[in-house]
Amino acid sequence: MTDNITRPLPITVLGLGAMGTALVRSWLSKGRSVTVWNRTRVRAAPLAEAGATVAGTAAEAVAASPLVVTSLLDDASVGETLTTTDLAGVDLVNITTSTPAEARARAIWAEKRGARYLDGGIMAIPPMIGIEGSGAYVFYSGDRHLFEERREALIVPAEAEFVGEDAGFAALHDVALLSAMNGMFAGVMHAFALIRGEDIRPSEFAPLLSGWLVAMSRSVEKAAEQLESGDYTKGVVSNLAMQVAGNATLLRTAEEQRVSAELIAPYLALTERRLAQGHPDEDTTGVVELLIRS
Numbered sequence: 001m002t003d004n005i006t007r008p009l010p011i012t013v014l015g016l017g018a019m020g021t022a023l024v025r026s027w028l029s030k031g032r033s034v035t036v037w038n039r040t041r042v043r044a045a046p047l048a049e050a051g052a053t054v055a056g057t058a059a060e061a062v063a064a065s066p067l068v069v070t071s072l073l074d075d076a077s078v079g080e081t082l083t084t085t086d087l088a089g090v091d092l093v094n095i096t097t098s099t100p101a102e103a104r105a106r107a108i109w110a111e112k113r114g115a116r117y118l119d120g121g122i123m124a125i126p127p128m129i130g131i132e133g134s135g136a137y138v139f140y141s142g143d144r145h146l147f148e149e150r151r152e153a154l155i156v157p158a159e160a161e162f163v164g165e166d167a168g169f170a171a172l173h174d175v176a177l178l179s180a181m182n183g184m185f186a187g188v189m190h191a192f193a194l195i196r197g198e199d200i201r202p203s204e205f206a207p208l209l210s211g212w213l214v215a216m217s218r219s220v221e222k223a224a225e226q227l228e229s230g231d232y233t234k235g236v237v238s239n240l241a242m243q244v245a246g247n248a249t250l251l252r253t254a255e256e257q258r259v260s261a262e263l264i265a266p267y268l269a270l271t272e273r274r275l276a277q278g279h280p281d282e283d284t285t286g287v288v289e290l291l292i293r294s
């Protein structure tokens with residue numbers, strides 16, 4: 001009798017930190033056969049109880065599945081874990097946080113050893129993984145055919161977005177968004193510091209702050225258009241000269257409130273440099289030119 005049932009692709013996950021564990025649980029919840037390995041074996045015990053197979057070595061884990069996902073500490077850990085492992089015929093998906101250059105080098109390294117390679121950048125925290133509607137997604141870059149063939153498995157933990165065949169693009173997108181996030185956090189913390197010593201409750205100020213940031217985020221698309229056209233004066237509402245004129249008020253207010261301006265001062269200094277170069281009618285987008293090293 002022929003078994004016409006298509007069985008889900010088995011998956012191996014190397015690395016059982018918070019993210020690796022969340023990934024494993026998401027695949028197990030969908031009936032996937034998952035083999036796991038972690039340098040510290042005790043971390044695998046709860047997953048074994050949930051139905052995962054625990055491998056004794058990384059090599060054993062890799063041999064168990066055609067699709068291998070690495071979620072390790074860093075790029076060096078990936079190399080150390082897989083250095084003596086046979087990767088011939090393996091589909092290697094590396095979601096370990098790395099730089100674009102590390103991802104490109106790892107792709108070449110994997111391909112020389114007979115594996116197809118995808119790099120991933122996870123835009124989520126572990127509690128969002130496997131939760132429908134959480135907003136979690138993963139950038140993937142590298143082997144397009146691998147992405148398309150394994151997409152059904154990859155979209156179980158989070159939505160998947162392929163951003164290019166350059167293996168470094170997932171990491172680049174990841175870090176670019178995280179960098180923007182950190183810049184936003186810097187501004188948020190500075191704003192809260194300004195009101196800290198006053199009779200203003202942070203919880204009452206927070207909706208005003210978040211609403212303002214949402215409104216201001218619309219400028220992102222305008223900046224993109226200016227960068228692509230090369231015309232930084234296109235659609236300008238408040239030009240660089242006006243923006244710089246306001247810098248003094250921002251800095252004096254920080255001084256009056258006894259708040260360090262170290263979170264916003266570097267950006268303000270860049271706008272002043274760009275103005276000094278003779279670009280009063282531009283938008284602030286022109287500061288990008290000061291950040292590019294030749």
